[in-house]
Every structure is written in structure tokens, then in C-alpha cells.
Amino acid sequence: MYFLNLSLxxxxxxxxxxxxxxxxxxxxxxxxxxxxxxxxRFWVAxxxxxxxxxxxxxxxxxxxILQLASMLLLLLAIAQLRFGAPEQAGRDHVIVLDSSAWxxxxxxxxxxxxxxxxxxxxxxxxxxxxxxVMLVRADxxxxxxxxxxxxxxxxxxxxxxxxxxxTALNLDQALDFARHVQAQTGRRAGEIAFIGTGRxxxxxxxxxxxxxxxxxxxxPDAIENSGLRKIGVRRSTSDPDxxxxxxSAHNYGTRPRQAVxxxxxxxxxxxxxxxxxxxxxxxxxxxDAEASFEYRTAGAGILGVTMTPHDAFPADDQAELELPxxxxxxxxxxxxxxxxxxxxxxxxxxxxxxxxxxxxxxxxDPGLVILDRFIPLQRPVADSxxxxxxxxxxxxxxxxxVEKVPFARWxxxxxxAAGLRARDFTLDRASVFEAAPGDGRIGEVxxxxxxxxxxxxxxxxxxxxxxxxxxxxxxxxTPLLFANLLRWVxxxxxxxxxxxxxxxxxxxxxLDDDTAAKDVTVTAEDGSPVPFTLRDRALDFxxxxxxxxxxxxxxxxxxxxxxxxQLWDTRWTPPADVRRGIPxxxxxxxxxxxxxPWLALLGGAGLLAEWLLFGRFxxxxxxxxxxxxxKTAELAEVxx
Amino acid sequence: MASxxxxxREFLEKLERLAIRWQKSFAGLxxxxxxxxxxxxxxxxxxxxxxxxxxDLRAVNWRAYLRLEKLFLKMFQVEPRVPVRMLVxxxxxxxxxGGEKFDYARRLAASLCYVGLVRLDAIEVHGFxxxxxxxxxxxxxxxxxxxxxxxxxxLNAGGPTDYLAVVREFIGTYSQRGLVIxxxxxxxxxxxxxxxxxxxxxxxxxxxxxxWADEDRTPPWTGELELRDAETGAGLKLDFDDGxxxxxxxxxxEYAEAIQTMAHRSGxxxxxxxxxxxxxxxxxxxxxxxxxxx
Numbered sequence: 001m002y003f004l005n006l007s008l009x010x011x012x013x014x015x016x017x018x019x020x021x022x023x024x025x026x027x028x029x030x031x032x033x034x035x036x037x038x039x040x041r042f043w044v045a046x047x048x049x050x051x052x053x054x055x056x057x058x059x060x061x062x063x064x065i066l067q068l069a070s071m072l073l074l075l076l077a078i079a080q081l082r083f084g085a086p087e088q089a090g091r092d093h094v095i096v097l098d099s100s101a102w103x104x105x106x107x108x109x110x111x112x113x114x115x116x117x118x119x120x121x122x123x124x125x126x127x128x129x130x131x132x133v134m135l136v137r138a139d140x141x142x143x144x145x146x147x148x149x150x151x152x153x154x155x156x157x158x159x160x161x162x163x164x165x166x167t168a169l170n171l172d173q174a175l176d177f178a179r180h181v182q183a184q185t186g187r188r189a190g191e192i193a194f195i196g197t198g199r200x201x202x203x204x205x206x207x208x209x210x211x212x213x214x215x216x217x218x219x220p221d222a223i224e225n226s227g228l229r230k231i232g233v234r235r236s237t238s239d240p241d242x243x244x245x246x247x248s249a250h251n252y253g254t255r256p257r258q259a260v261x262x263x264x265x266x267x268x269x270x271x272x273x274x275x276x277x278x279x280x281x282x283x284x285x286x287x288d289a290e291a292s293f294e295y296r297t298a299g300a301g302i303l304g305v306t307m308t309p310h311d312a313f314p315a316d317d318q319a320e321l322e323l324p325x326x327x328x329x330x331x332x333x334x335x336x337x338x339x340x341x342x343x344x345x346x347x348x349x350x351x352x353x354x355x356x357x358x359x360x361x362x363x364x365d366p367g368l369v370i371l372d373r374f375i376p377l378q379r380p381v382a383d384s385x386x387x388x389x390x391x392x393x394x395x396x397x398x399x400x401x402v403e404k405v406p407f408a409r410w411x412x413x414x415x416x417a418a419g420l421r422a423r424d425f426t427l428d429r430a431s432v433f434e435a436a437p438g439d440g441r442i443g444e445v446x447x448x449x450x451x452x453x454x455x456x457x458x459x460x461x462x463x464x465x466x467x468x469x470x471x472x473x474x475x476x477x478t479p480l481l482f483a484n485l486l487r488w489v490x491x492x493x494x495x496x497x498x499x500x501x502x503x504x505x506x507x508x509x510x511l512d513d514d515t516a517a518k519d520v521t522v523t524a525e526d527g528s529p530v531p532f533t534l535r536d537r538a539l540d541f542x543x544x545x546x547x548x549x550x551x552x553x554x555x556x557x558x559x560x561x562x563x564x565x566q567l568w569d570t571r572w573t574p575p576a577d578v579r580r581g582i583p584x585x586x587x588x589x590x591x592x593x594x595x596x597p598w599l600a601l602l603g604g605a606g607l608l609a610e611w612l613l614f615g616r617f618x619x620x621x622x623x624x625x626x627x628x629x630x631k632t633a634e635l636a637e638v639x640x
Numbered sequence: 641m642a643s644x645x646x647x648x649r650e651f652l653e654k655l656e657r658l659a660i661r662w663q664k665s666f667a668g669l670x671x672x673x674x675x676x677x678x679x680x681x682x683x684x685x686x687x688x689x690x691x692x693x694x695x696d697l698r699a700v701n702w703r704a705y706l707r708l709e710k711l712f713l714k715m716f717q718v719e720p721r722v723p724v725r726m727l728v729x730x731x732x733x734x735x736x737x738g739g740e741k742f743d744y745a746r747r748l749a750a751s752l753c754y755v756g757l758v759r760l761d762a763i764e765v766h767g768f769x770x771x772x773x774x775x776x777x778x779x780x781x782x783x784x785x786x787x788x789x790x791x792x793x794x795l796n797a798g799g800p801t802d803y804l805a806v807v808r809e810f811i812g813t814y815s816q817r818g819l820v821i822x823x824x825x826x827x828x829x830x831x832x833x834x835x836x837x838x839x840x841x842x843x844x845x846x847x848x849x850x851x852w853a854d855e856d857r858t859p860p861w862t863g864e865l866e867l868r869d870a871e872t873g874a875g876l877k878l879d880f881d882d883g884x885x886x887x888x889x890x891x892x893x894e895y896a897e898a899i900q901t902m903a904h905r906s907g908x909x910x911x912x913x914x915x916x917x918x919x920x921x922x923x924x925x926x927x928x929x930x931x932x933x934x
Contacts, residue, residue, distance in 0.1 A: 033863060033865050033866070034865075034868070035861060035866070035868070036736055036867075036868050036869075036870050037737075037856075037867050037869065037870065038734075038737070038741075038825060038853075038871075039828070039829070039870075039871070040867060040869045041827070041829070041895075042888045042892050042895070043867055043876055043878060043888065045888065045891035046878070046884040046885075046887045046891070
């Protein structure tokens with residue numbers, strides 16, 4: 001006889017507490033009957049001594065005994081009293097089945113996953129039928145595939161439907177999950193059986209020791225494998241059409257390997273792609289090898305990286321990255337002296353400038369419109385930069401016109417004035433604008449702002465002087481100012497793009513110093529946000545499935561093609577005292593019976609009987625009888 | 641008490657053959673159904689007396705005058721209309737033990753009112769505790785019974801009992817003697833026997849109907865009790881066992897006997913009624929045996 005839910009000490013403590021409360025209630029309240037009577041004159045005549053302040057004896061001992069016995073039965077039901085030895089009861093086992101990416105590797109004519117599934121089925125068949133089993137699929141996350149099932153066929157079906165994932169095994173988390181879920185059930189804990197290769201992600205040195213009830217069923221994986229580990233692609237800083245490609249490969253095996261890296265570029269389908277480069281690689285055992293390529297293209301397409309010949313684990317031999325097209329900003333300049341503007345606008349390869357006469361003005365030019373000392377009849381629909389506009393018709397009102405004034409300062413906090421230092425020049429003539437509260441006062445003389453940027457849609461910038469016709473034309477600040485203005489007007493054009501290929505799982509990205517968390521967005525392929533953390537310039541996010549993730553951080557854009565499986569070199573060596581192999585359990589014994597429903601019923605019946613025999617039931621019965629009399633009379637009255 | 645003392649039709653039909661009776665002879669106008677020793681304008685010869693100046697010459701026995709040359713006056717027996725008053729206890733003690741005494745008292749009062757209505761008796765009903773409540777007039781025939789029922793149903797119980805005050809108020813209100821039916825548990829802290837004696841001495845005939853619940857006479861509880869008086873709120877803690885229960889019942893019976901003795905001594909009638917007794921048995925049994933009704 002044993003308790004399933006409580007220990008003997010817990011049961012004794014609970015019953016003692018309940019009994020003490022019950023007896024105390026009897027002594028304090030139940031034994032003293034409070035009664036309202038018609039008169040006290042005959043009670044006084046009964047001449048009985050007054051009751052002592054403290055009760056010394058139980059008034060209704062049988063009632064108390066019945067109540068205590070009922071509570072004892074209820075507590076026994078709660079504790080799930082069982083007859084027989086505890087060993088006869090079923091146990092709860094957890095099968096932790098390795099479903100990491102490595103399980104897709106082939107060993108002979110079958111994959112490691114096939115071998116693991118077979119081992120799991122053998123273990124399941126060895127378990128007694130009365131035991132319940134939970135299947136947990138373990139890769140980077142531990143995912144329960146079933147609850148604790150006494151129907152082993154359901155567990156076997158779940159084992160059969162287990163497929164290799166894309167991430168590496170997080171063994172510590174999987175074992176911890178199994179231990180936790182096993183502790184939550186009220187039944188007797190069985191074994192935690194780990195079935196896999198033991199190739200796991202990097203383990204935390206402070207991780208807890210393996211559970212005592214752990215059984216390890218290792219799947220042999222003496223497989224030579226080497227594959228792509230990381231791919232980095234970015235535009236050349238000197239030539240925006242040139243892509244610099246960096247490929248890193250790793251040899252997970254014990255023998256050196258020679259391979260060839262091949263690059264191709266083209267449409268998403270393999271057919272039609274053009275070779276983009278090829279290079280041999282020599283991979284030492286357990287070592288890395290890198291290769292760099294350059295590829296020139298202005299268009300968008302898919303860059304494929306392939307390592308040949310393929311090995312037993314082909315999933316990491318190939319990767320594909322999407323290369324975006326180089327965006328360009330279309331700038332239309334309306335000026336009678338276009339040569340003044342050409343030096344400033346030709347410096348950026350991302351700008352396509354079109355020069356027109358003012359009389360050729362169209363208000364619907366796309367991109368950016370620069371109006372050089374010219375006021376059109378209709379303002380441009382697109383963003384615009386107004387250079388020395390006439391006072392009448394300026395988009396930002398001209399407060400006054402000043403002459404021979406020294407330039408005072410740049411607004412270093414505004415992005416359009418970033419890096420501008422020169423101020424020791426004098427403006428022969430300049431318009432001072434009436435800036436609105438939300439406007440950026442980029443450049444100022446003492447009388448007020450002479451360069452104003454108005455955010456909104458469309459963005460408007462006005463310059464109260466012509467930089468190329470003033471003393472500023474000799475300053476480095478002039479091209480810098482235009483570059484900043486172009487970047488401020490169209491930041492997406494000048495965003496620096498990087499493309500990376502890697503494995504699914506946790507991704508860490510080092511950001512610039514000046515990137516704030518509010519300027520960072522991480523989105524998945526379908527545009528849904530991906531949770532991330534940003535700490536000490538390090539951005540971390542997790543991708544559980546293959547796909548692409550886009551990170552926007554300030555003026556940087558990172559495209560991650562996370563299509564490679566996550567693999568690790570770390571191999572877990574189980575402790576020596578851990579049980580191994582398929583177990584041989586004792587033959588099936590008669591299962592212990594569940595007595596708690598009967599005990600609960602008996603306890604409830606006892607409490608009901610106590611209430612009927614000794615409780616307030618008698619008073620309630622009289623009340624019911626009176627009500628019945630009145631109801632009968634009312635009925636008769638109604639009939640009458 | 642929200643519950644109304646309703647009576648069913650079958651029971652009311654049984655009551656129709658009854659009439660309220662009293663023993664004393666009261667003076668009054670003709671129209672009643674109880675004979676009186678007081679002569680009056682009746683049909684049945686009662687006695688002769690000497691003629692006095694001012695007597696009705698129509699009642700002179702002229703035959704006797706011719707024979708004896710003396711004037712004798714014939715006296716006739718009369719059945720006077722006598723006022724019947726009913727006092728129903730509505731004190732808090734009537735509500736003890738679930739209020740069954742109060743309900744029973746109202747049903748008993750309703751039954752007697754119906755008997756009176758059938759015989760065209762005029763019954764004035766008052767609830768009382770420490771003073772008399774509003775009058776509920778029951779007269780004019782059986783079709784007035786619903787109004788009487790409504791009045792009795794509207795009675796509310798509460799407050800302490802003060803028989804002396806009530807009797808004083810009753811005597812001050814009603815000068816004409818008659819039958820007084822008191823339905824009560826007669827459980828008060830004062831001396832209700834003295835007050836009832838005053839009422840009897842004033843000339844009223846008493847019909848005392850003492851109502852008690854079984855718990856009033858034989859408390860079913862055993863052990864340590866914490867009691868509270870329903871009227872005064874006074875408390876008492878005691879240990880109650882079978883011996884004490886016997887002493888209690890004995891004291892109760894002595895008290896009931898004292899009330900009965902007082903009633904009989906003053907020419908009245910008394911009935912002790914337990915609420916466990918069916919009302920029909922009480923009316924057709926105890927009250928008929930008492931000659932309270934016939």
C-alpha cells in the first residue's frame with residue numbers, strides 16, 4: 001500500500017491539521033448549541049449550572065468520529081492510495097529523439113534519422129505496456145510531440161513522423177525539459193531516454209549534470225562531412241556594381257578533403273544561371289578554408305555557391321543568396337547654369353542627374369527636383385531642393401536678405417549637416433528664412449537660418465544662397481552638403497547593403513556604434529517581425545527554419561540567407577555511469593488499482609450522513625415542512 | 641411572518657355547523673344564540689315578578705290580577721347579542737422555533753372568526769404584544785371572511801408581551817362585557833395570571849387558548865446550550881440533560897395548570913394546544929369538549 005500523490009509524512013501532516021481544525025471547531029462552536037427560545041423562565045427552573053467558559057469534552061462524539069473518518073477517506077482519495085507495491089505502478093518515460101540537422105546525414109543506405117527512429121521503436125517496445133511515454137523532438141528547441149501516452153501506438157506513430165530539422169541539437173535544454181515535464185506528473189518517474197548521435201551545439205560549462213534516470217542510446221555516425229559554413233557578400237566601396245564574395249567551409253571529418261567551390265549567378269531556377277567563379281579548396285580535418293571572389297553585376301539575381309563533390313551530408317554543400325539590384329536616385333535639375341551643379345552631383349554613382357532649362361519644367365518629375373534660382377508656377381510633387389529662390393514664391397518664407405555677412409554655424413545635430421565644419425567664409429548676399437518649429441536649421445548666419453530643411457512629404461530644402469556662386473564654392477563643405485542633402489532626402493538609396501549566408505539558429509550581428517534600438521527592424525521573408533535583442537552593439541535573433549531575414553539598422557541593410565543547416569563540432573560524451581542500450585524490464589505485473597474514486601465517494605457519503613444525523617438538517621427539515629403546509633394552503637386558495 | 645393562515649374550503653364547510661358558546665349571562669339586545677338569565681323581550685316565559693311603576697302594562701298577567709287582585713308582571717327569556725372579542729398574541733415569543741405558533745394562532749383565530757361569521761356574531765379581533773393593535777372587525781356574514789383573512793395575514797409579530805398594559809387598554813376601550821378569547825402562549829416575564837384575573841373580575845368571560853410548540857414544552861436539545869430570550873434578548877448558558885428536561889417540562893405544565901385554574905376559577909375556559917396537533921382535531925375535539933363551541 002502506498003500513496004501516489006503524497007508522501008506518508010505529507011499525508012500525516014495534512015490529516016493532523018484537518019483533524020485539529022475539526023476538533024477545535026467542535027470544542028469552540030459545534031458543541032455549544034445556540035438557540036432562541038420563547039422564554040427563559042422554565043430554563044431557569046431547570047436549575048442547571050452555567051456552562052464553563054472552556055469546553056472540556058466533545059458534545060457529539062459520534063458526529064466528530066464520523067466527520068474525522070470522512071475526512072480521512074477524502075485525504076486518502078487525494079493522496080491516491082494504492083494497494084500493492086509501488087513497483088507495480090506504471091511509470092512515465094520521456095524519449096528525447098534527436099531531430100537536429102545532422103540526423104539527415106546518410107550512413108550507408110539510410111539516414112541517421114532512420115537509425116534513430118528504429119532505436120526509438122525498439123526502446124518503446126521494451127517498455128511495459130502500463131508505462132506512459134512522451135516523445136520529445138530535440139533540435140535547437142525541445143518540442144513535445146506527444147503527451148504522456150499509455151497508448152504506445154500513438155508514440156510509435158509520432159516517432160515515425162519525426163524528420164530532421166535545420167538546427168543543431170541543444171542537449172542541455174532537451175534534458176532539462178524532459179526532467180521538468182517528468183517532475184510535473186503525479187506518477188512515478190521512469191527513464192529519460194536520449195536517442196541520437198550526441199553531436200550537439202556548444203554546451204554551457206555551467207549546465208546541470210545529466211539526470212540520474214538518463215538512458216543513452218547513441219546512434220553511430222562515423223561520417224565524413226565537410227560543407228559551407230558562412231558566406232558573406234557586399235558591394236565594393238569603390239565600385240557599386242562589384243560584389244565582393246567571401247566563402248568559408250569547414251571539414252567536420254577526420255580526414256583531409258579536397259573540394260571545388262563553384263559560384264553561379266542568375267534567375268532563381270538553376271537553369272539559366274551563368275558561372276560566376278570557381279576555386280579549389282583543401283580542407284584539413286576539423287579545419288576551415290576560405291575563398292574570396294568578385295563578381296560584377298548591376299542587376300538583381302540569385303548567387304549560388306556549391307561545393308563539390310558532394311558527401312554523405314549534402315545539405316551543407318550548397319547555398320543560395322539573393323543579390324539585390326543597386327538602387328539609383330533620379331535627380332532633375334532645372335537651371336540655366338547646369339555646370340555649376342554638375343561637380344556636386346556627379347560625385348555619387350547612385351545618382352542619375354538630368355539637367356533641364358527652367359522653361360522645360362514639369363511638376364511631376366520623379367525622384368528629386370533641384371530648382372536653381374527658379375520659382376515654378378506649380379511646385380514639384382517629388383522632394384525638392386530650392387537654391388537661392390526669389391523671395392516671392394519661396395516655399396519657406398524669406399524673412400530678410402542680408403549682405404556681406406559671415407557664415408555663423410552648422411547644425412551638427414541634423415543629419416544633413418553631418419561632418420560640415422567650414423564657417424570662415426562670408427556670404428555676399430543671402431536670404432534668411434522664417435523657419436517653422438519643425439524645420440531643420442542646417443546653416444545659419446547671425447540674422448537667422450540660410451539653409452532650412454523641412455521634413456514631411458515631400459521633403460523640401462531651401463538654400464538662401466548659391467553655394468557655387470558664393471565664397472563657399474572653395475570649401476569642402478559644398479559637395480559634402482549636397483551629399484548629405486541627397487542622403488537625407490532619400491536615405492533608402494544610400495543604404496549600405498550586405499548579404500550574408502549562414503545557418504539557421506541563433507544569429508549575432510555587430511552593429512555600428514550609433515545605431516539605436518528604435519532604428520533597428522528585423523523581418524522575416526514574409527515581412528513578419530522577428531524578435532531580437534540588442535545589447536552592446538550586438539544584435540541577436542533566432543531563426544528556427546530556413547529562410548531569409550532582413551535587418552535594417554540605421555543606414556545599413558543586412559540580408560541573411562539562412563539556408564545552411566546548423567552543425568557543430570561538439571560531441572557529447574555521456575558519463576560512464578549512465579545506462580545504455582535497450583533495457584530489459586521486469587515482466588508485466590498486475591497493475592495497481594485506482595481506489596481514489598471509491599474513497600472520495602465514501603468520504604462524501606460520510607460527510608452527508610454526518611450532516612443528516614447530527615448537523616443542522618433537523619432544523620432545515622422542520623422549515624421544509626412548514627413551507628409545504630403553506631404551499632398547500634396557497635394552492636387551495638388559488639383553486640377556490 | 642409572511643405566511644398567511646389560510647384555511648381550505650373543505651375545512652370551512654365543516655366549521656359552518658358550529659357556533660361560539662359562552663356560559664355567563666350577559667345583558668344585551670336580542671339577536672344572539674345563547675340564552676341569558678337576564679329577562680327581556682323574548683318569546684319564552686321565564687318568571688313572574690311584582691309590577692312596579694313604569695313597567696310595561698303589556699307584560700302584566702291580567703289573569704292573575706283578576707284572580708288575586710295583584711299586579712304581576714310576566715318575564716320572558718331572551719337570547720341577547722353578546723360582543724365577542726378575540727386577542728391574538730403577536731409578541732416575539734410567538735415567532736420562536738420558526739414562527740409556527742404564530743401561524744397556528746392565526747389559523748385558529750381565522751377558524752373561530754368564520755364560525756362567528758356564519759352565526760352572524762360580531763367578533764372584534766386585536767393583535768397584541770405590549771399594547772393592543774388595530775381592530776379587525778369580523779361581522780356581517782361569511783362573505784366578509786376574506787377581509788378577516790387579509791387582516792389576520794397582515795399581522796406582524798414582534799415585541800415583548802405586557803398583559804397588564806393590554807388588559808388595562810382593553811378595559812378602557814370596551815365597557816360592555818362579553819366573551820374574550822385570548823390566543824397566546826402566555827409566556828411573558830410578568831404575571832399574566834393577575835392581568836387575566838382583572839379581566840375576569842371586570843365581568844368578561846375568558847376563553848384562554850394556550851398555544852405552544854413542542855420545543856416550548858419539551859426541548860429536544862441536549863448538552864451545552866446558549867439560549868436567548870426571543871422577547872427580551874436575555875441570554876442563558878446551561879447544561880441540559882434528560883433530568884433537566886423533565887424539570888423543565890414539569891415547570892411548564894405547572895404554569896399551564898395555573899392558567900387553567902385561573903380560567904376555571906373565574907368561570908372561563910382553557911385549552912392547551914400544541915402546534916403539532918391538527919387544527920381540525922383541536923376545534924372539533926378540545927374546544928367542543930370545553931363547550932367553547934358547539
